[in-house]
Amino acid sequence: MDKIHLNKDALKFRDEILGSPGGENLLKCYACGACAASCPVREVDERYNPRRIIHMVLLGMREEVLRSDFIWLCSTCYTCSERCPQGVRLSTIMQVLKNIAVREGIVPPSFQMQLKAIREQGKLYEIEDFDNKKRSRMGLPELEKKCPDVDILMQGGTLRDVK
Template sequence: MNSQVMKKVIAEGGKGAAITACMQCGTCSGGCTNIERMDMSPRTLILMVQRGEWERVLKSNTLWMCSSCYICTSRCPRGVRPTDVIEAVKAIAIREGIENDSTRFNQIFVELVEKRGILFEPELMQRYGGLKAMLDQAELGIKLALKGKMSPFPDTIKNPKPFRDALEKAKQQ
C-alpha cells in the first residue's frame, strides 16, 4: 500500500475514512445511485487508493459522477466512508489541475454562482456547450420557464453580503 497516497487522502479530509478496513465486499457499489455512469465503482476506487494507483484514481470519472448521496457510506459494514474518500481525492485532483469536461463544467458553474449568487441556466449552457447546446435545451428551458421553475432572465440574490461573506470564509478554509 502506498502510504503517501493514503496520507494525501487523509490530509484532504478523508480522516476517519478507515480505508484500510475495506474488505472489498462490494456493498457500496451495489447501492451506488450513479454507478452506471462511473468508469470505476466505489469498491474499486477504494482498492485503487489502497494500492496507490494514484494516476488511475485521479483520472477516473467516478470523482465527478459521484453525487455525494452517502448511500455507500451508510451501508458499508466496515465503517469505510467512500463518499469522503471521493471528496478528498476530488479536492486533490482540482488542486493538481486535472482537466476534463466535468472539471470545466464545475468551474463554469462556480464562476456563475459567484457572479450573481444564483445560477442562470441558459448562461451555463452557453458557456459550457456553446450556442448549439443552448439551442438544444431551449425547448426544455421554455417549458421550465412557463412553469415558473426557471427565470427566463438573469437574476441576482437580493442581499449578496452574507453570501459573499460565506464564500470568502469557505475559500479561506
C-alpha cells in the first residue's frame, strides 16, 4: 500500500465529517472493531469493514472513501451505532459520506438506475403483465405500471397536492 501523507487537505476531509450532524464523535473511535463484528453486511461480504472506513476518514483519504463502492453497501441498519461503546454514529456518518459523494456526482450506476426508475415510474421495479396476472390469481387488485402521482411529486409538489 502507498504511504499515506497527512496534510491540511486530509484534515479538511476529517473536519468536514466532524462538522456534519452525526459526525461529532468521529475522533472518539478507538478501533475496538465492535462495529465490524456486528455489521450484517460484513457477515456476507468480508471485504466490507465499517471500522476501516472510519479510519480512512480519520486519515483524510477523501478520494478513496468517496469513490469506494463500500459506502453504498451500508444498509443503514444502525446496529453499529447501537453497539459502538464510544457513541460514534457510524450509520449516520455513512449517510454523510453518501451525501457528499452524490454532491460530487459520484454515484454507482445501479443507484442511478434506481433513481431513474423512481423519477419515471414512482417504483423501484417495473410492474409487468406477468406480475398482475400473478396478483389476480391471488385475488389481489392490479397495480398500475406508473404511480399516477409521481409527476406531481417530481415537479416539486407535496403529498398535499396529491389527490
